[in-house]
Amino acid sequence: MPNQLSAAELDEAWRLLSPEDRLEGFELLPRGEAEEFLLALSPHEQAMLILSLPPAERRLWMRSLEPDDAADLVQGAPPEERDGLLALLDETTRREVKALSAYAEDEAGGLMSPRYARVRPDMTVDEALGYLRRQSRQRVETIYYAYVLDSEQHLQGVVSFRELFAAPGDAVVRDIMHTDLVIVPEGMDQEEVSRLFSRHDLLAIPVVDAEGRMKGIVTFDDVADVVEEEATEDIQKLGGSEALDEPYFQVRMREMLKKRAGWLSALFLGEMLTASAMSVYQKEIERAVLLAVFVPLIISSGGNSGSQASTLIVRALALGEVRLRDWWRVIRRELAAGLGLGLILGTIGVVRILAWQSIFHLYGAHYLLIAATVGFSLVGVVLWGTLAGSMLPFILRRLGFDPASASAPFVATVVDVTGLVIYFTVASILLRGTLL
Amino acid sequence: MPNQLSAAELDEAWRLLSPEDRLEGFELLPRGEAEEFLLALSPHEQAMLILSLPPAERRLWMRSLEPDDAADLVQGAPPEERDGLLALLDETTRREVKALSAYAEDEAGGLMSPRYARVRPDMTVDEALGYLRRQSRQRVETIYYAYVLDSEQHLQGVVSFRELFAAPGDAVVRDIMHTDLVIVPEGMDQEEVSRLFSRHDLLAIPVVDAEGRMKGIVTFDDVADVVEEEATEDIQKLGGSEALDEPYFQVRMREMLKKRAGWLSALFLGEMLTASAMSVYQKEIERAVLLAVFVPLIISSGGNSGSQASTLIVRALALGEVRLRDWWRVIRRELAAGLGLGLILGTIGVVRILAWQSIFHLYGAHYLLIAATVGFSLVGVVLWGTLAGSMLPFILRRLGFDPASASAPFVATVVDVTGLVIYFTVASILLRGTLL
Numbered sequence: 001m002p003n004q005l006s007a008a009e010l011d012e013a014w015r016l017l018s019p020e021d022r023l024e025g026f027e028l029l030p031r032g033e034a035e036e037f038l039l040a041l042s043p044h045e046q047a048m049l050i051l052s053l054p055p056a057e058r059r060l061w062m063r064s065l066e067p068d069d070a071a072d073l074v075q076g077a078p079p080e081e082r083d084g085l086l087a088l089l090d091e092t093t094r095r096e097v098k099a100l101s102a103y104a105e106d107e108a109g110g111l112m113s114p115r116y117a118r119v120r121p122d123m124t125v126d127e128a129l130g131y132l133r134r135q136s137r138q139r140v141e142t143i144y145y146a147y148v149l150d151s152e153q154h155l156q157g158v159v160s161f162r163e164l165f166a167a168p169g170d171a172v173v174r175d176i177m178h179t180d181l182v183i184v185p186e187g188m189d190q191e192e193v194s195r196l197f198s199r200h201d202l203l204a205i206p207v208v209d210a211e212g213r214m215k216g217i218v219t220f221d222d223v224a225d226v227v228e229e230e231a232t233e234d235i236q237k238l239g240g241s242e243a244l245d246e247p248y249f250q251v252r253m254r255e256m257l258k259k260r261a262g263w264l265s266a267l268f269l270g271e272m273l274t275a276s277a278m279s280v281y282q283k284e285i286e287r288a289v290l291l292a293v294f295v296p297l298i299i300s301s302g303g304n305s306g307s308q309a310s311t312l313i314v315r316a317l318a319l320g321e322v323r324l325r326d327w328w329r330v331i332r333r334e335l336a337a338g339l340g341l342g343l344i345l346g347t348i349g350v351v352r353i354l355a356w357q358s359i360f361h362l363y364g365a366h367y368l369l370i371a372a373t374v375g376f377s378l379v380g381v382v383l384w385g386t387l388a389g390s391m392l393p394f395i396l397r398r399l400g401f402d403p404a405s406a407s408a409p410f411v412a413t414v415v416d417v418t419g420l421v422i423y424f425t426v427a428s429i430l431l432r433g434t435l436l
Numbered sequence: 437m438p439n440q441l442s443a444a445e446l447d448e449a450w451r452l453l454s455p456e457d458r459l460e461g462f463e464l465l466p467r468g469e470a471e472e473f474l475l476a477l478s479p480h481e482q483a484m485l486i487l488s489l490p491p492a493e494r495r496l497w498m499r500s501l502e503p504d505d506a507a508d509l510v511q512g513a514p515p516e517e518r519d520g521l522l523a524l525l526d527e528t529t530r531r532e533v534k535a536l537s538a539y540a541e542d543e544a545g546g547l548m549s550p551r552y553a554r555v556r557p558d559m560t561v562d563e564a565l566g567y568l569r570r571q572s573r574q575r576v577e578t579i580y581y582a583y584v585l586d587s588e589q590h591l592q593g594v595v596s597f598r599e600l601f602a603a604p605g606d607a608v609v610r611d612i613m614h615t616d617l618v619i620v621p622e623g624m625d626q627e628e629v630s631r632l633f634s635r636h637d638l639l640a641i642p643v644v645d646a647e648g649r650m651k652g653i654v655t656f657d658d659v660a661d662v663v664e665e666e667a668t669e670d671i672q673k674l675g676g677s678e679a680l681d682e683p684y685f686q687v688r689m690r691e692m693l694k695k696r697a698g699w700l701s702a703l704f705l706g707e708m709l710t711a712s713a714m715s716v717y718q719k720e721i722e723r724a725v726l727l728a729v730f731v732p733l734i735i736s737s738g739g740n741s742g743s744q745a746s747t748l749i750v751r752a753l754a755l756g757e758v759r760l761r762d763w764w765r766v767i768r769r770e771l772a773a774g775l776g777l778g779l780i781l782g783t784i785g786v787v788r789i790l791a792w793q794s795i796f797h798l799y800g801a802h803y804l805l806i807a808a809t810v811g812f813s814l815v816g817v818v819l820w821g822t823l824a825g826s827m828l829p830f831i832l833r834r835l836g837f838d839p840a841s842a843s844a845p846f847v848a849t850v851v852d853v854t855g856l857v858i859y860f861t862v863a864s865i866l867l868r869g870t871l872l
Contacts, residue, residue: 032616036636136602144580144639161597166572180468198664199476201657203580203639220656221637228634231667232751238674239747239844240740248752249765256769257776260744264818267740268781272788274732279798285728289721292728296710296852299732303739304676304703304845308696311675315668316684329685333692340693345704352708362715408675408844409740416732 007033011040015249023052039069042246043076043105051081062088068113068222071100108193109186111223112207112216117146119173121156126169132161144203147214148177155206155214157181183208186215193218194226195320234318237402238311240267240409263407270413274299277420284424288435290363291427294374295420301345302381302419303412306389309334310406313393317403327394331387338386342379350375366434373430377423384422385415443469447476451685459488475505478682479512487517498524504549504658507536544629545622547659548643548652553582555609557592562605568597580639583650584613591642591650593617619644622651629654630662631756670754673838674747676703676845699843706849710735713856720860724871726799727863730810731856737781738817738855739848742825745770746842749829753839763830767823774822778815786811802870809866813859820858821851 005028017025026049029037038046038061050061050073062070062085074085074097086094096114103109117135119128132146146164148157157177167176183206184193196205197220204217233243242259244251251259278285278295285292313330316322322330353371357363363370389411393403428436441464453461462485465473474482474497486497486509498506498521510521510533522530532550539545553571555564568582582600584593593613603612619642620629632641633656640653669679678695680687687695714721714731721728749766752758758766789807793799799806825847829839864872 040635133601136598162572165569198660200472201660203656220639224634224637227663228667228755231664231671232755235667235671235674235747235751238671239751240744241748244748247755247757248748249757249762249769253769253772253776256773260773261777261780264737264740264744264777265780265784268733268737268784271733271736271740274736275729278729278732282725282729285721286725289718289725289728292721292725292731293711293714293718295728295731296714296735296856297704297707300707300710300735300739300845300848300852301700301704303736303848304700304707307844308676308700311671312677312680312684315671315675319664319668319683321683321685326685333685333689336689337692337696340689341697341700344697344701348701348704408743408848409736412736412739412844412848416736420732 005029007037010037015247019048019052022049035064043072045076046073047077047081047085050085051077059088063090063093066113067093067096067115068100068111068216071097071110072105075101075105103186106190107186108184108188108190108207108218109215111190111193111218112186113219113222114216116204116206116214116217117161118149118214119146119159121148121150121172121174121177123173124169125164125167125171125173125176128159128164128173129169132164145217147206147217148173149214153213155181155183155208155212158206181206184218185210190223190226191230194223194230197223198227230318234314234404237404238314238407240264240407263409267409267413271416273417274420277417281420281424284427284436288427288431290370290435291373291424294377295423297349298374298377298381298423299416299419300412301378302385302415303408304385305338305341305345305382306385306411306415307408309337309386309389310392310411311408313390314403314406317393317397324394324397327391330390330394334386334390335383338383339379341386342382345382346375346378349378366431369430369434373423373427376430377426380422380426381415381419384418385411388415388418441465443473446473451683455484455488458485471500479508481512482509483513483517483521486521487513495524499526499529502549503529503532503551504536504547504652507533507546508541511537511541539622542626543622544620544624544626544643544654545651547626547629547654548622549655549658550652552640552642552650552653553597554585554650555582555595557584557586557608557610557613559609560605561600561603561607561609561612564595564600564609565605568600581653583642583653584609585650589649591617591619591644591648594642617642620654621646626659626662627666630659630666633659634663666754670750670840673840674750674843676700676843699845703845703849707852709853710856713853713860717856717860720864720872724863724867726806726871727809727860730813731859733785734810734813734817734859735852735855736848737814738821738851739844740821741774741777741781741818742821742847742851743844745774745822745825746828746847747844749826750839750842753829753833760830760833763827766826766830770822770826771819774819775815777822778818781818782811782814785814802867805866805870809859809863812866813862816858816862817851817855820854821847824851824854 005025007029010025010029026034050058053061070089070093074082077085086097089097117132119131128146144161145158146161147155148159150156157179158181159173159177163176182196182200182202186207186209204219206217207215209215236243240263242262244259313322350371353363353374357367392406392411396406397403441461443465446461446465462470486494489497506525506529510518513521522533525533553568555567564582580597581594582597583591584595586592593615594617595609595613599612618632618636618638622643622645640655642653643651645651672679676699678698680695749758786807789799789803789810793803828842828847832842833839
């Protein structure tokens with residue numbers, strides 16, 4: 001290994017390295033890069049890395065962390081190591097870290113830092129700036145906003161640093177502060193917190209308790225990865241597995257199989273109904289084997305149009321573009337879309353049968369009836385697939401499940417059985433007296 | 437309508453309102469909320485709203501916008517209105533807006549603001565603070581970082597406001613500035629820019645030209661929505677349609693049909709191969725209609741396992757967890773996963789057939805051979821589906837396409853035909869001399 005290593009190089013190789021090599025690589029990083037690198041790891045990896053350091057360095061590193069980062073790291077460590085890590089902190093930080101550890105990792109309280117810049121409402125701008133200048137020499141997470149607190153820690157308002165800086169020195173904080181604050185309660189879910197950040201373009205949001213006392217701030221970098229994580233979970237569910245929770249190569253094979261086999265087996269059990277449905281129509285197939293030829297085409301068209309519709313609706317629900325009570329508007333739209341798509345596919349299907357008939361003479365004397373059966377079935381199956389696919393996410397959410405579970409395979413499975421019923425029903429009507 | 441309206445209420449109703457009602461609602465907003473509300477609209481909607489205002493107000497609003505926001509709005513207006521909107525700006529801003537309009541909307545140059553805080557390397561901290569305080573009274577996008585420029589606008593370094601604030605007043609800027617800068621070229625794609633933000637937890641990144649001259653800054657709020665937009669595009673493609681580019685209810689039906697029918701028709705044409713494959717096996721089906729009964733079950737199992745694998749890989753590629761050159765490691769993993777999943781589904785399938793046989797006696801004298809055929813086919817189809825699904829994203833990216841086009845329906849279509857071939861091949865081997 002070279003004497004000087006960059007964080008990017010180490011990151012590149014990280015997954016392939018043994019714990020010893022990781023430690024060695026980490027110690028070769030320049031100090032500034034090392035800190036950034038450490039914080040980019042998962043809390044568990046952070047803990048394992050810190051625990052592998054010699055005791056003196058371990059203390060140094062623990063003491064350099066912000067309380068919210070330290071809390072995450074301690075929670076990521078094996079239970080038997082946590083007290084040892086806490087003991088490395090100074091008294092104040094240890095108390096802060098313990099308080100933060102009471103919150104779940106994915107709620108506002110678990111994301112927040114208790115170190116924010118504060119001023120009093122009756123200070124002048126010059127006093128406030130001087131006071132902030134002293135605070136900024138200690139450890140304060142951000143000075144982009146100064147929070148105005150009364151003597152009981154109740155949050156009165158906020159003033160951005162830039163406003164304070166641009167205001168006349170003898171103005172009073174109370175007169176320039178904003179009182180229309182965006183605040184979050186301690187228990188708010190990180191996904192909601194992240195939406196507040198992106199809606200209001202804020203750098204930090206104060207966290208308050210039920211009595212309006214300020215407990216800390218969540219900064220934009222604490223939620224920067226939330227949007228990406230949530231999208232990844234949704235995508236993995238939409239693909240028909242459970243969320244992996246870890247990068248692809250880091251999931252162990254056992255875990256990977258468990259997360260994928262569950263849904264796949266459930267879908268397989270559901271798909272068995274197609275075998276039952278096919279058994280019911282076995283007589284029809286015996287009389288007209290030609291019908292079996294189009295079964296995969298018909299049911300896959302239903303499945304494809306259904307997964308298209310469900311995916312669009314799942315995402316629209318996740319982004320808040322569509323809400324639960326919009327279901328009726330969605331039905332009206334998807335009715336039109338499904339009918340249009342069904343007519344397009346039905347037409348292509350009919351044209352294909354007529355063309356093949358005129359070239360290969362595959363479909364016998366009743367080829368027109370076969371074409372009509374396939375054409376009408378496609379309209380019905382695509383329309384039904386589109387409606388079922390668009391409604392499934394609403395039904396799942398209404399029942400308290402994640403709409404993203406309305407995965408493409410799930411919708412396809414639901415639609416396959418009904419697709420068979422539609423197809424054989426159309427066939428029995430159109431082909432009675434001729435092929436059936 | 438009430439006399440005072442909140443931005444949240446207007447946002448709620450926005451989609452349902454006529455242009456006149458939108459204007460009326462907008463004018464009822466308190467000034468502070470109105471600006472935030474305006475900027476949250478798409479550039480096109482911003483332009484339409486501003487254009488519907490009376491001329492005096494229109495000028496007022498245009499002049500209150502930051503140059504990067506104004507450039508977006510002007511580009512969102514109908515071409516014939518753009519000059520009129522530009523004419524409302526003051527001379528300096530007009531020049532800045534015109535320069536910004538030369539960049540594509542989704543590259544760094546198109547996102548950046550030319551208004552940033554600058555200091556000279558030889559200033560003292562007190563001089564720099566005084567200079568910044570004057571700049572902050574004019575319109576500067578951010579003062580969280582001050583950029584250190586020489587007289588030819590070459591970027592020398594950066595100093596965070598907090599560091600400047602905490603430094604002794606007589607220190608020289610050159611001595612406290614950082615020179616290990618994260619910078620982006622003007623043409624960098626917004627997705628890459630957004631990754632830099634989330635990797636380095638920065639508030640702003642400077643944009644420089646090929647000669648190292650500073651052109652502007654991109655701030656974190658400019659890319660806040662990029663991650664979400666990119667995930668939405670990927671999800672919609674994975675569901676088997678083109679990206680909608682607009683919220684669900686705002687896409688017009690014509691456009692919606694176009695984006696959805698394209699892929700659906702292409703997949704339908706591909707799926708027609710199943711009809712051809714089934715025609716090839718028509719003789720076998722005539723002899724053993726029972727075989728047709730399991731066709732939907734077999735091919736859907738291939739499709740489901742394939743879309744599961746492709747979705748996991750598409751997301752892992754998008755996040756950079758897996759790279760193009762990792763394809764061999766992925767094959768090895770998916771070979772194990774596919775075999776495991778195939779054995780699980782195959783076992784369930786065999787158990788199901790044996791159970792149904794003992795209860796309903798559906799499958800005749802050769803039920804053991806039928807069970808074996810279904811079981812072995814499932815192992816083969818699921819293994820093949822998993823491998824094909826995991827490799828398709830690599831192949832697409834290698835060919836220069838978006839891996840997210842390896843949608844669940846696309847994979848299912850690819851796997852359906854081969855699934856039929858696997859099934860009927862297994863059947864012809866195991867059932868020769870008995871059923872076939």
